[in-house]
Amino acid sequence: MTDRRITLAGLLISVCFLAAAVAAAILPESVRRGVWLPVHLALAGAAGTAIASVLPFFVAALSVAPPMNGIVRGGAIALVAGGAAAASLGVAGGIVPLAVAGGLVYLAGLAGVAVAAFWPLRASHGSRRPLVVAAYGAAITQVALGVGLVIAMLAGVQPIVEGWALLKPAHAWLNVFGFLSLVIAATLIHLAPTVAGTRIAPRRIAVVALAGLAMGAPLVALGLALEDDRVARIGALAELLGAIMLMAHAIGIWHDRGTWTTDPGWHRLTSWSLLAAPAWFLVAVTLASGRILWFGAVPAAWSLGGIAAPLAVGWVVQVLIGAWSHLLPSIGPGDMAAHADQRAGLGRAATGRVIALNLGVALVTLGGSFAWTAGIVVGLIACGGTIQTSLAIFVDAARAGRVPMASRRPPAPAVSGG
Numbered sequence: 001m002t003d004r005r006i007t008l009a010g011l012l013i014s015v016c017f018l019a020a021a022v023a024a025a026i027l028p029e030s031v032r033r034g035v036w037l038p039v040h041l042a043l044a045g046a047a048g049t050a051i052a053s054v055l056p057f058f059v060a061a062l063s064v065a066p067p068m069n070g071i072v073r074g075g076a077i078a079l080v081a082g083g084a085a086a087a088s089l090g091v092a093g094g095i096v097p098l099a100v101a102g103g104l105v106y107l108a109g110l111a112g113v114a115v116a117a118f119w120p121l122r123a124s125h126g127s128r129r130p131l132v133v134a135a136y137g138a139a140i141t142q143v144a145l146g147v148g149l150v151i152a153m154l155a156g157v158q159p160i161v162e163g164w165a166l167l168k169p170a171h172a173w174l175n176v177f178g179f180l181s182l183v184i185a186a187t188l189i190h191l192a193p194t195v196a197g198t199r200i201a202p203r204r205i206a207v208v209a210l211a212g213l214a215m216g217a218p219l220v221a222l223g224l225a226l227e228d229d230r231v232a233r234i235g236a237l238a239e240l241l242g243a244i245m246l247m248a249h250a251i252g253i254w255h256d257r258g259t260w261t262t263d264p265g266w267h268r269l270t271s272w273s274l275l276a277a278p279a280w281f282l283v284a285v286t287l288a289s290g291r292i293l294w295f296g297a298v299p300a301a302w303s304l305g306g307i308a309a310p311l312a313v314g315w316v317v318q319v320l321i322g323a324w325s326h327l328l329p330s331i332g333p334g335d336m337a338a339h340a341d342q343r344a345g346l347g348r349a350a351t352g353r354v355i356a357l358n359l360g361v362a363l364v365t366l367g368g369s370f371a372w373t374a375g376i377v378v379g380l381i382a383c384g385g386t387i388q389t390s391l392a393i394f395v396d397a398a399r400a401g402r403v404p405m406a407s408r409r410p411p412a413p414a415v416s417g418g
């Protein structure tokens with residue numbers, strides 16, 4: 001229960017980062033540095049903290065290993081969250097020492113996550129999903145390299161500063177595709193079947209998906225660092241193949257899904273979110289890989305603004321909402337009655353929320369591609385409103401789980417004696 005409470009606490013911190021990202025989106029452009037601040041609060045902050053919270057939890061479950069000491073688990077989450085906040089504020093405010101300190105703290109947190117996830121494997125009874133666990137290890141290695149690059153640049157390491165035009169997109173590929181997307185993809189391999197109510201059966205497309213995603217980002221980053229078009233394009237093709245196979249895996253899970261007789265709203269929210277998210281990931285990878293394939297290993301081959309909506313909202317945020325909504329009644333506090341109450345609350349207006357979020361992402365993506373300002377504005381309103389509503393519902397459900405079900409019901413009328 002201690003490990004579950006730590007995991008839930010980390011998810012609540014992640015909720016706060018996501019709320020901050022939505023708020024940052026309405027700041028003046030000069031303050032938020034275009035899309036940089038809201039995207040980094042959502043990705044490094046919300047997603048990074050969520051990963052630090054659930055990755056050791058999932059590894060222990062998949063490997064039948066005892067969870068790590070609670071102090072290490074909680075310390076790793078605190079370091080990742082604190083480092084992300086400090087780095088975001090430091091870069092946005094032009095405070096270089098704060099940004100460097102934040103990056104170093106974030107790296108320390110990642111080291112803590114690695115220890116919390118992999119140290120207990122010494123006492124495991126054999127991993128039931130070794131490929132997933134290996135993908136988690138590859139993802140942590142890649143983000144350590146990506147964060148290390150930006151720390152070196154901010155610290156003024158001359159070779160990094162001189163080559164930053166190409167190392168900046170390499171840093172982005174390692175962090176966004178090599179870390180966040182690989183961890184999310186590996187998690188969906190075993191979480192999506194659970195949400196859909198089907199068996200977690202070995203699927204060859206899952207192996208191909210994780211292999212492609214594990215190789216794609218480091219090859220692109222290496223190609224950019226070496227200014228080698230061939231290596232970068234091979235990496236882009238591997239990433240694209242991985243995204244296609246992940247989408248095929250999601251479709252296969254949807255085809256095999258179970259039939260639910262209770263909590264229809266909650267099941268729609270979780271299953272639809274985890275089906276739509278890989279589709280947006282495929283859109284983001286297609287756009288990012290397409291630039292590498294077209295331009296080669298040059299600075300113009302990377303554009304965050306062009307993929308921000310499908311990547312940050314359609315992929316990462318949508319997975320967070322779906323995963324949070326599934327995990328809260330599963331590992332959160334409360335008895336069976338309280339969890340049933342949570343599922344009912346989390347499923348409120350599920351259909352409308354999922355449609356609004358995905359419609360908003362589509363409008364922002366199309367608006368950015370065709371300079372359609374009205375579409376961007378309407379899309380941002382739809383995305384922001386849906387995210388804030390989902391966060392409010394999640395927090396309310398988390399609070400409800402701490403109150404015993406009986407105490408939330410009207411007291412039974414007194415019966416007088418005869």
